Amino acid sequence: MTLSQSRITRFLKSVHPYDALPDPVMNDLAQEIQVLEIEESSAVYAHGQELPGVYIIYEGQVEITDENGAVVSHLGLRNSFGERGLLKGGIACTNARADTPTVLFVVPTGMFQSLIQEHDVVSRFFDRKRASRTGPQSLATTAIDVLMAAAPATCDASMPVQKAAQIMRDKRISSLCVTEHDSLVGIATLRDISSKFVANAMPDTTTISKIMTPDPITLSPSDIGSDVLHVMMERGIGHIPICEGGHLIGIVTQTDLTHYQAVNSAEMVRRIARAQSAEEMALVTADIPQLLVQLVAGGNRHEIVTRLITDIADTATRRLLTLAEHKLGSPPAPYLWLACGSQGRQEQTGVSDQDNCLMLDDSVTDADMPYFQELARFVSNGLNTCGYFYCPGDMMATNPRWCQPVQVWRDYFRGWIAKPNPEAQMLASVMFDLRPIGGQFELFEDLQAHTLGAANANSIFVAHMISNSLKHTPPLGLLRGFATVRSGEHRNTLDLKHNGVVPVVDLARIYSLQGQLSEANTRARLKAAESTGVLSPSGARDLLDAYDLIAEARLEHQVRLVKSGEKPDNYLPPPDLSDFERSHLRDAFVVVKTMQSAVGHGKGMLS
Template sequence: MAARGRRGMLLPIMEPELAEVRDFLAAHAPFSDLPDDVLAAVPARCSLRYHRRGSTILRPDEVVTSFLIVRSGALDVHDPAGGLVERVDVGGSVGVNGLLQPPPYGFVVTAVEDTLVLVVPGEVFRDLLTYPGVSSYFMLQQAHRLRQAVESVQISDHGGAVLRTRIADMLGRAPVIARPDATVREAARTMREARVSSVLVLDSTDRLCGILTDRDLRNRVVAEGLSVEVPIAEVMTTDPITLESDALALEALLEMLGRGIHHLPVVEDGRPRGLVTSTDLIRLEQSSPLYVVQDVSRQSSPEGLAAVARRLPSIVDHLVTQDASASDISRVVTAVADALHRRLILLAEEKFGPPPVPYCWVALGSQARYESGLGGDQDSALILDDSATLEHATYFAEFAEFITDGLVLCGYPRCPGDVMATNPRWRQTETAWRAIFAEWIERPTPDAVVGATIFFDMRALAGDTDMCERLRRHVLARTPQASTFLAHLIKQAVFHQPPLGLFRGLVLEKGGPNESTLDLKHRGVGPVAEIARAQALSVGSTAVDTRGRLAGARSAGRMSESSVADLLDAFEFISYVRLRHQAGRVREGHAPDNFVSPASLSSFEKRTLKDAFGVIRQAQTALAQRQPLGYIS
């Protein structure tokens, strides 16, 4: 009798059953794509195993030598933290990743019900991988597992999901409403009686057409000396930003941070269901970044701003332990950085007086892409109106120095490469900037490519923002035809390889203070940003963020939907591990960095990072194949 233990009862496949097993395999992918003679030979090399309901079939620390196909019953696959990765029904398989990658396996597999599995030895599996249909099927399965891993790391360590609360769950009283022809006096009385700071304005069909807030009353009525008898239609905010009731509290938070507003109407089919305010979110989440942004606006000195900025790492630490994604956390970090920049710019104008000519202060790099982490340095530039002359140089030099010094106080060190507005090279008129970009595009030297990787990630922060947008539109219209320049960008994008060895082992940094660590910036998120930039510029996409650029490449047919989805999952997972590491460094009293020790990662995280790095490598290979790079030096 066959042995029976925690692995269940092993059953050989008898001669009469071979045809039945062959027919079973023929009915399920990827075996249905095998040639008939190959398929017919598989059952005799396999065996069956029976597992009782609730039994553990595979453990995270195991060395897998076979993969299992569910013949009857069902299996659950969990990550080491207990999160459900997938349920595998009849025809599905488990253990494949244990054969594709070095041990240990990294997942817990249990029988949901009494289950019979077909045991396929590793040597059979390797033989079958020589058939393209089989290999591509299991590569897609790997991508699915990466996507599940991305979702599982976003589960709160505290079991709560404060910022993932749905807006519908936050709504209480019915919205206070008014009509457009009501007077300001009537609206103010309504707000006083209802003890609210705003009213929603509905048109004759009961659809939202505006909002009137206490700020509107101060700024648009009292400060302007208007009569309280004017209709509120003349002073309200028309077509306000809204959210659907199934949106998340985090989405409301990000809208308020990004737009500097404090009230968000909640609608369904254009009709208001309620209102969410910044106070609601602060009450919901006491460590909300709204506290930081609000305090930034109240500061009157760089020292005061620095005191506020020191609270950002603890907020990131808190967001990491909630179920916020890396994308959302980076947007919060960027929003706080933007607020600090803008407040310092206002303080500079107060100190030095109104600017002599119009200007635009621009953020560069990861801040421009809304992808900031902790510990990043400064990257900035100034675009000046074409009327600027040498006599204006002193004003803007002192102006930039004040802002840069203030940012250093706030925890943003100077750029080691001096890519800052304090460098006269990066304080230019709009026309001069056009010439600089033209030089980079038409004569792409190595220095030009380095400049392009920084300055093509450009976003206006303050001043005359139209200058930046005009410059970007002018430049982006030229990049799709600049084949030599794009070839240089592509070469740069494939140069920084992810830290993955020949046999899918992790390649660690050698020598220096960061020896034996993984550089998740330059060899993780950086290559994804470079791939996205090269793809986007080749189609003239106006997006500046990595996710938007990849979406643009997909829409233009440059990348397939599946390859973009896989690359976004890889980007998200690596970014999350990086942000969590940075928050942990600050918590332990160290400066945040991008170098993660493998010893600090679980087997699940190491395995998923390998998946993510593999996806990046595939994307780099696909990008390089689009254009010959051998002649580029």
């Protein structure tokens, strides 16, 4: 196929990051582009082959498989491939085959390397590592859209002052924004009502327009906290409407600033540790979504955010154990409360249920069991009150199966390892993430070491665990490289939990099992797997980068929901992603799929 340079240029201007290149560079690139026509089912390149450059799909579809022949992605119009091999030395890391008659543009190696070195927009795009974080921010440097209350209460100018006062009372707010045809025309505060309406004994028929401040000073969501502070101090006001494009979108008050400063993990831990009831703790944990917003907006890395949020759950659990002992009396035997799931791995986000169990000293008797059953109910009910809802699978200490002496737990693990049926695989996966929270920690230490050793020594069990770990697959499909949820409430979204972070969590657990590693946290497991030789440095680096990108995309999605007044979840609509984000997320999924294939073929280490 012969294409004119102008046609090539028009196409490149529709593909990021090339669309951001200066015109002279774009013209040079268009001249360098090689056009290839590939017949249906024909190979583009094979694993280990030297690459001529980076490929861009102009027409058709391409299937990408790993060195073992497992499909990792289907790519379509404007998708790029081959760049990972170029960045690693010029050798193809995967196989590529045309699904249909396909036309490809090839950016030659020399041109690609020049673009990477000389143009930040290109180097940033093809740098698959997560963006650098700037570190924690203060109130003064925090963006207003984090500080503001969205969808402020409004009224029109003709509303009687008395009615406006009733609205403020019922909504427990201190101001009303006065609007006309969606435009802000004024603001009225409780101070205006007391100092103007009440103090001047104005008639009952007085409208809000008579006491409001007309055309109030506003700020935009792109401003920062210091702008709010300076305006409030200079003007002596306590309410600032936030407008964008002439439309009211939020408001910042002195109360919002105070609340922001009060919402931090250390203060929340302090309040929970002194709480006298689950209801009192729930007043604190209700601020976790706002804490999530602040931590992410403050530039904190995902493993820091999830660790701080998990610390709150740990503190609530320990406090509930203390309150339970105050109510029930001293325990009749030593015990240990353990968490599994995301709390066990210290990876809780804005959405968390509870997964926990009790290990009891072998001296416990049947007569002692009612005490521990009541303790489990007290703590589990308290956690539910705090927003950590009951586990749908009943993996909780309230289930008698998961409230047992240590010897019974030894028998559990021994049985799961000896006969790894589907239930045993599922339970072992959950229980290998156990982490002590409160009680006698030594009850778990010997059990953990013994279990890891026995599991590692049983090759059949390890093989079954590997097979079980591959059931959650990254969402790679035909639509721009993504396979979305097919039906139900979350149709056409990406499940960033089960198809995003869970595949990496499962891989890290397998590496932990192979290396008899005691860590429960996913990132810690991957690093330990590298340091002990279970995972090669390049494999660890790729998987860590992919995990970081997916985990941070999940948190940023939850933050967007919280800021819009919705409950956080794990279901990301692909249209919410920019082309830049879509490309990076797809590549992260490809890395995970490739690592799954390597483990599935008995290659735990990648070179």
